[in-house]
Amino acid sequence: MDGHDGGPARVDPVDRAHLTGRSRPTPPIHRYAPSADLAGLVERYWLPVWSLAAPQTQRTLQHPVCLLVVSPTYARMYGVARGSSTVTLEGTGWAAGVMLRPAAGALLLDGPVTGLTDTAIDLGAVPTLDGDALTTEVRAAMAEDPHSSTAHAAVVAAYETRLRRLLPVDPEGEVVNGLVDWLAAHPEVVRVRDVAAGVGLSERALQRLVVRRTGLTPKWLLQRRRLHEAVLRLKAGGTSLATTAADLGYTDQAHFTHDFRTVTGMTPGEYLADQPGTPA
Numbered sequence: 001m002d003g004h005d006g007g008p009a010r011v012d013p014v015d016r017a018h019l020t021g022r023s024r025p026t027p028p029i030h031r032y033a034p035s036a037d038l039a040g041l042v043e044r045y046w047l048p049v050w051s052l053a054a055p056q057t058q059r060t061l062q063h064p065v066c067l068l069v070v071s072p073t074y075a076r077m078y079g080v081a082r083g084s085s086t087v088t089l090e091g092t093g094w095a096a097g098v099m100l101r102p103a104a105g106a107l108l109l110d111g112p113v114t115g116l117t118d119t120a121i122d123l124g125a126v127p128t129l130d131g132d133a134l135t136t137e138v139r140a141a142m143a144e145d146p147h148s149s150t151a152h153a154a155v156v157a158a159y160e161t162r163l164r165r166l167l168p169v170d171p172e173g174e175v176v177n178g179l180v181d182w183l184a185a186h187p188e189v190v191r192v193r194d195v196a197a198g199v200g201l202s203e204r205a206l207q208r209l210v211v212r213r214t215g216l217t218p219k220w221l222l223q224r225r226r227l228h229e230a231v232l233r234l235k236a237g238g239t240s241l242a243t244t245a246a247d248l249g250y251t252d253q254a255h256f257t258h259d260f261r262t263v264t265g266m267t268p269g270e271y272l273a274d275q276p277g278t279p280a
Contacts, residue, residue, distance in 0.1 A: 007153035008032035011044055015235075016228035019059040019084065019264060021274030026058060027089065032156055040169040040177060041107070043099040045156050048089075049146045055090045061227055061263065064180060064214045066105035066113060068098040068123065068159070072142075075123040075135040077108065079116025080215050084264050094146040096138050096155045098163075102180050103173025106213050107166040117215035129162050175199075176213040179206075183225050190226075190249035192218045227263060230256070234272045241268050 011033045020026045027050035034042035043065065050056075062085055067078040072093060105113040110127050123131025141154035169177070179199050189195055195218055196206045203218075210218050226248050233244050245256035260268045272278055 007149060008035070008045065008156045016232045017060045017063060019061065019231065019271070020235075021271065022276055023274050024059065025056065027052070027056075030152055032152065035160055037167065038160060038163055039101075040174065041101050041104040041163050041166060042159075043101055045152075045159065046097050046099065047094065047146075047152055047155065049094045050089050051092045052089060055088050057086055057088045059084050059086045059264070061085075061224065061231065063099065063228075064216065064221055064224060065100045065102050066108070066116065067100065068129075069095055070097075070123070070135050070138040071095040072139060075131060075138075076120040077116070077123055077126050077129075077131075078120040079105070079113055079118065081118055082216065082220065094142055096142060096159075098159055102176045102213055103169050104163075104166065105215075107170065107173065112212045113215045114211060115215075128166060134158055134162055172209065172213065176209055179209070180221070183221060187225070187229060188249070190222060192222065195222065223259060223263075226250075227260060230260060230268065231271075234268060235275055235277075237272065237275060237277045241272070244268070 009032060011031045018026055027048050030047040030049070032045045032047075034044065043063070062078075062081045064080055066080065069076055069078065100108075105116070108126050108128050109116070123129060123135055125131070137158040138155050141151045141158065145151060179195075182199055183189070183195065186198060189198060192206070193203055196203045199206070201209065206218050210216065210221060214221070229248055230244060233239065233247070239247075241256070242253045245253040248256065250256040250259075257267050257269075260266075260271070264271065
């Protein structure tokens with residue numbers, strides 16, 4: 001299923017969010033791009049499918065967006081987790097998720113996302129989604145063969161049918177999408193005032209926008225972008241921790257270590273040592 005057979009196009013994004021390593025492998029994850037008209041609402045769809053002899057705990061540093069997830073046992077909309085988030089996978093199973101764009105959360109909730117930070121609600125409680133019917137449709141599609149490209153196409157179609165009802169993206173949503181994209185393209189920016197200047201907003205207006213549309217703050221966005229870049233660099237290896245800290249704009253390695261350990265529960269050195277490319 002590569003996008004040429006009428007199904008959604010596969011994507012293989014650079015994985016900054018998943019804290020994987022030798023001791024924390026990840027199951028196969030099928031990733032698909034949204035249809036072009038939904039690019040302002042959806043970053044990608046992801047469908048992990050697993051069969052495990054022993055439980056595995058997956059840890060992630062979430063992007064500044066809400067998520068939609070349907071599995072055989074639950075169906076939820078998640079707000080942004082300020083720290084790391086974990087899920088334990090057991091036995092045989094699957095999940096069908098949507099990584100939304102920053103604009104989408106408030107459109108789905110028909111209001112600010114501030115109350116959803118660090119928590120989740122059942123899809124049936126999302127006012128714009130028809131979540132119970134969506135859940136039934138996704139589970140039916142995945143029931144026979146969760147690995148099937150036909151099943152994945154049906155899941156994506158079910159999500160997209162509902163999400164199209166939110167179009168067009170509102171002007172404020174376009175601004176917050178552009179802000180997060182701008183941050184990703186400007187890793188040298190490490191101060192909130194420089195973010196505000198870069199996107200043409202006052203610091204106060206920036207604060208209100210980010211809180212309303214992501215549930216968090218511009219300072220948090222900057223730290224999360226730094227940590228995502230840190231994860232990417234540690235996975236790649238090849239540079240010292242001191243160089244990595246300096247490249248990310250930290251005044252010294254100790255501040256980098258503190259930030260990384262506070263959010264992930266491990267030091268950058270411990271995470272680096274667990275990477276497949278690092279000698280055991």
